[in-house]
Amino acid sequence: xxxxxxxxxxxxxxxxxxxxxxxxxxxxxxxxxxxxxxxxxxxxxxxxxxxxxxxxxxxxxxxxxxxxxxxxxxxxxxxxxxxxxxxxxxxxxxxxxxxxxxxxxxxxxxxxxxxxxxxxxxxxxxxxxxxxxxxxxxxxxxxxxxxxxxxxxxxxxxxxxxxxxxxxxxxxxxxxxxxxxxxxxxxxxxxxxxxxxxxxxxxxxxxxxxxxxxxxxxxxxxxxxxxxxxxxxxxxxxxxxxxxxxxxxxxxxxxxxxxxxxxxxxxxxxxxxxxxxxxxxxxxxxxxxxxxxxxxxxxxxxxxxxxxxxxxxxxxxxxxxxx
Amino acid sequence: xxxxxxxxxxxxxxxxxxxxxxxxxxxxxxxxxxxxxxxxxxxxxxxxxxxxxxxxxxxxxxxxxxxxxxxxxxxxxxxxxxxxxxxxxxxxxxxxxxxxxxxxxxxxxxxxxxxxxxxxxxxxxxxxxxxxxxxxxxxxxxxxxxxxxxxxxxxxxxxxxxxxxxxxxxxxxxxxxxxxxxxxxxxxxxxxxxxxxxxxxxxxxxxxxxxxxxxxxxxxxxxxxxxxxxxxxxxxxxxxxxxxxxxxxxxxxxxxxxxxxxxxxxxxxxxxxxxxxxxxxxxxxxxxxxxxxxxx
Numbered sequence: 001x002x003x004x005x006x007x008x009x010x011x012x013x014x015x016x017x018x019x020x021x022x023x024x025x026x027x028x029x030x031x032x033x034x035x036x037x038x039x040x041x042x043x044x045x046x047x048x049x050x051x052x053x054x055x056x057x058x059x060x061x062x063x064x065x066x067x068x069x070x071x072x073x074x075x076x077x078x079x080x081x082x083x084x085x086x087x088x089x090x091x092x093x094x095x096x097x098x099x100x101x102x103x104x105x106x107x108x109x110x111x112x113x114x115x116x117x118x119x120x121x122x123x124x125x126x127x128x129x130x131x132x133x134x135x136x137x138x139x140x141x142x143x144x145x146x147x148x149x150x151x152x153x154x155x156x157x158x159x160x161x162x163x164x165x166x167x168x169x170x171x172x173x174x175x176x177x178x179x180x181x182x183x184x185x186x187x188x189x190x191x192x193x194x195x196x197x198x199x200x201x202x203x204x205x206x207x208x209x210x211x212x213x214x215x216x217x218x219x220x221x222x223x224x225x226x227x228x229x230x231x232x233x234x235x236x237x238x239x240x241x242x243x244x245x246x247x248x249x250x251x252x253x254x255x256x257x258x259x260x261x262x263x264x265x266x267x268x269x270x271x272x273x274x275x276x277x278x279x280x281x282x283x284x285x286x287x288x289x290x291x292x293x294x295x296x297x298x299x300x301x302x303x304x305x306x307x308x309x310x311x312x313x314x315x316x317x318x319x320x321x322x323x
Numbered sequence: 324x325x326x327x328x329x330x331x332x333x334x335x336x337x338x339x340x341x342x343x344x345x346x347x348x349x350x351x352x353x354x355x356x357x358x359x360x361x362x363x364x365x366x367x368x369x370x371x372x373x374x375x376x377x378x379x380x381x382x383x384x385x386x387x388x389x390x391x392x393x394x395x396x397x398x399x400x401x402x403x404x405x406x407x408x409x410x411x412x413x414x415x416x417x418x419x420x421x422x423x424x425x426x427x428x429x430x431x432x433x434x435x436x437x438x439x440x441x442x443x444x445x446x447x448x449x450x451x452x453x454x455x456x457x458x459x460x461x462x463x464x465x466x467x468x469x470x471x472x473x474x475x476x477x478x479x480x481x482x483x484x485x486x487x488x489x490x491x492x493x494x495x496x497x498x499x500x501x502x503x504x505x506x507x508x509x510x511x512x513x514x515x516x517x518x519x520x521x522x523x524x525x526x527x528x529x530x531x532x533x534x535x536x537x538x539x540x541x542x543x544x545x546x547x548x549x550x551x552x553x554x555x556x557x558x559x560x561x562x563x564x565x566x567x568x569x570x571x572x573x574x575x576x577x578x579x580x581x582x583x584x585x586x587x588x589x590x591x592x593x594x595x596x597x598x599x600x601x602x603x604x605x606x607x608x609x610x611x612x613x614x615x616x617x618x619x
Binding site (some may be wrong): 065067069114115116118120121122124125126128129130132133136137139140176213243250254257261289290291292293294296297298299300302305308 | 334366367399415418419422423424425426428429430432433434435437438439440441443462554555556560562563567583593596597599600601603607608611
C-alpha cells in the first residue's frame with residue numbers, strides 16, 4: 001500500500017518537475033527573444049556570454065562540488081585565442097571560436113590533471129594560483145599585447161554566409177551559442193555520466209568502491225567545464241570585438257562564483273539568472289566606481305550566511321521541484 | 324660572469340638575492356599565518372591579503388593621525404587588525420562551523436572584496452609613501468655589497484617572529500593545547516579548556532601575523548590597496564608547495580621561494596612572475612600533498 005503511494009508521489013514529482021522545467025525554459029527563451037527590444041542589445045549579449053560562463057562553472061561546483069577560483073583563465077585564454085585567430089589569421093568567426101574553445105579545453109585538461117588529485121580548499125587554491133600564472137603569461141606574451149589587449153577584432157561572416165557585423169544577425173548568433181551551451185550542459189548533467197558526477201559529489205569513496213575511476217570522471221568534468229567557459233570567452237571576443245586582461249583576471253574569476261552563488265549552485269537556471277543580475281549590477285552601478293566591488297563582496301557574505309541556496313534554489317525548494 | 328647566455332653582474336645577483344630574501348620574509352610570515360589558521364579552523368583565509376594590506380594602512384594612519392611612529396605601529400597595527408580578525412571570526416566564521424568548508428572560504432573571499440573595495444574607494448590605486456624609521460636608515464658595507472639596514476632588519480624580524488611562532492606551537496603548553504584542540508576539540512573542552520575562545524584567538528593571531536608583515540612592508544613597497552591581492556596568489560603557491568598545515572614547511576618554503584624568484588629575475592626575468600606557479604605544478608606532479616605535508 002505505502003509502496004503504491006510512494007510510487008504515485010514519485011510519479012507526481014516527476015510530472016511536476018517536467019512541467020516546472022518546461023515553464024522555466026520557455027520563460028528563458030521568451031526573455032532572450034524580448035530582451036534586445038527592451039534593453040541595450042550589446043548588454044544582453046554580454047550577459048548571455050557570462051550566463052554561459054556561469055553555467056560552465058556550475059557544472060563543477062554544482063554537480064561535482066569542486067570550487068574553481070581560477071575559471072577566468074579559460075574564459076580569457078579562449079577570448080585571446082579567438083581574437084588572434086579572427087584578427088591575425090583571418091579566420092571566420094565560427095572557426096575562430098573553435099580555436100578558442102580548443103585552447104581552453106587543452107588548458108583545462110592540463111590544469112585539471114594537476115589539480116584534480118586534491119580536494120576542497122586545496123583545489124580552490126591551486127586553480128587560483130594557476131589562473132594567476134595565466135594572467136602573468138597574458139601580460140608578458142607578445143600575441144596578447146599586454147595592457148592594450150587585442151582590439152578591433154573583425155566580426156566577419158559566420159561560415160562565410162551570415163554577416164555578424166549586422167547587429168541582429170550577431171544577436172541571433174549569440175543567443176544560439178548560449179542555448180546550445182546551456183542545453184549541452186543540461187544534457188551532460190542528466191546523462192549517466194552526470195549521474196556518476198553527482199554520486200561523486202555525494203560520496204566519493206563509495207563511487208570508487210563500486211569500481212568507477214572517480215578521478216577520471218572529475219577530470220572529464222573539469223575539461224568539459226573549461227571548454228564551455230572557453231566557448232563563452234571566445235563568443236565574447238566576437239561580441240565585444242576585443243580581448244583584454246580583465247577577462248583573465250582574478251576579479252572575473254570571483255564574479256563567476258558570485259553569479260552562481262546568487263542564482264543557485266547546482267540548479268540549471270540559477271547561474272544564468274545570477275549572471276544577468278551581476279552584469280546588470282555592474283552596468284547600472286558603474287558610476288559608483290569601486291563601490292561595486294564592496295557591494296559584490298557584501299552580497300557574497302550575505303549569500304553565504306543566509307541564502308546558501310540562491311534565488312532559483314530557493315524558488316525550487318518552495319515549489320518542491322528541482323530546476 | 325656568464326650563465327645561460329646571460330651576462331650577469333655580481334652586484335645585480337646579490338641585489339636580486341636580497342630582494343628575494345625580503346619577499347621570502349613576507350611569503351613566510353603570510354603562509355605561516357595561513358597555516359596557523361588552517362591548523363585550527365580547517366579553513367583557508369582568503370582575506371589574508373586584505374589583512375596584510377590593512378596592516379600597512381594601520382601603520383600609515385597611526386603615523387598620520389596620531390603621530391605614533393614605526394615602532395609603535397609594529398606592535399599596535401597587528402593588535403588592531405588582529406582584533407578586526409577576532410570580530411570577523413565571532414560574527415561570521417563561527418556561524419559556518421558546521422557547514423562545508425567551501426562556505427567559509429567564500430565568506431573570507433567576499434570579505435576580502437569588501438575591504439579591498441573600501442580602501443580602493445578612498446585611496447585609489449596609487450600608493451602612499453611611508454618613510455623608513457631613522458634608526459634603520461642608511462646602509463652597511465658588507466665588502467661585496469651595500470646592505471640597506473632596513474632590509475636587513477626585515478629579514479631578521481621576520482625570521483625571529485616565524486621562529487617564535489614555531490616555538491610556541493611546537494614546544495609550549497599553550498601550543499600543546501592548540502594542537503590537541505585541532506585533533507579532538509570535544510575532548511579538550513571536556514578538560515575545561517575554552518576551545519571556542521582559542522579558535523577566535525588563533526584566527527586573530529594568524530591575522531595579526533599578516534598585519535605585522537604589512538607594517539614591515541610599508542616602508543619598502545608603498546602602502547597600496549592592491550598590495551594584498553598581488554601577493555596572495557604567490558602565498559597560496561607557497562602553501563601548496565610546502566604542504567598545508569605544516570608550520571615549519573610554510574616558513575622554509577616561503578624563504579626558499581623568495582630566493583628562487585630573485586634568482587629567476589637575474590637569469591630569466593620574463594619568468595620571474597610565473598616561476599612560483601611552475602614550481603607548484605612540478606611539486607603537484609611529484610608530491611601532491613606538498614613537500615612537508617602529510618598525505619591524507
